[in-house]
Amino acid sequence: MKIPRDIVEKRMAEFLEACQRKCLKLTHQRLEIYRELAVSEEHPAAETIHRRVRRRLPTISQDTVYRNLKLLAQEGLISIVGMSHERLRFDANMGMHHHFVCVHCGLIRDFYSSNSAVATMPKEAKTFGEPVSLRLEVKGVCHGCRTRRRGKR
Ligand SMILES: [Zn+2]
Ligand SMILES: [Zn+2]
Known part of the structure; x- marks a missing residue:
């Protein structure tokens, strides 16, 4: 499924606007890297983004993709989701949302919740500093993995 x-x-427009505001050079490569992330709901790793961007920009290196993603994350235009199967995963969705993470295959999907308990910052978080955002990470086994496992039995 695509976004x-x-x-x-909307993401592309906000990205262009943010790059201008932050005086980030808008190279063709950078734009294509961001576009791959913006169209995906997968929270892809750098390797995956590289593979896809290479279809349009055959000479782009994995290192370039990685450096751009790290820079965009530093600038707050995308976020690093964390490690899954020892790889950094990236996210273009900067709105308030939560993640479902499959412990078997590393699938990461966004979900939204109207449950207010999930949207309230625990005051204990202030022990270490000023909280800026809150995200729930629900770990589980995705439908695909459940079906595959059942098939093996
Ligand atoms: Zn799975
Ligand atoms: Zn996300």
Whole structure:
């Protein structure tokens, strides 16, 4: 499943605007790297983004992709989701949302919740500093893995 086109367009517009605001050079490579992330709901690793961007920019190196992703994350334009199967995963969705993470295959998907308990910052978080965002990480076994495991039995 892909991200709906109107959301992708909104992300692209916000990205262009943020690059201008932060005086980040908008190279063709950088734009294509971001676009691959913006159209995906997978929270892809750098290797995956590289493979996809290479279809349009055959000479781009994995290192370039990685450096750009790290820079965009530093600038707050994308986020690093954390490690899954020992790889950094990236996210273009900067809105308030939560993650479902499959412990078997590393699938990461966004979900939203209207449950207010999930949206309230625990005051204990202030022990270490000023909280800026809150995200729930639900670990589990995705439907695909459950079906595959059942098939093996
Ligand atoms: Zn899975
Ligand atoms: Zn996400």
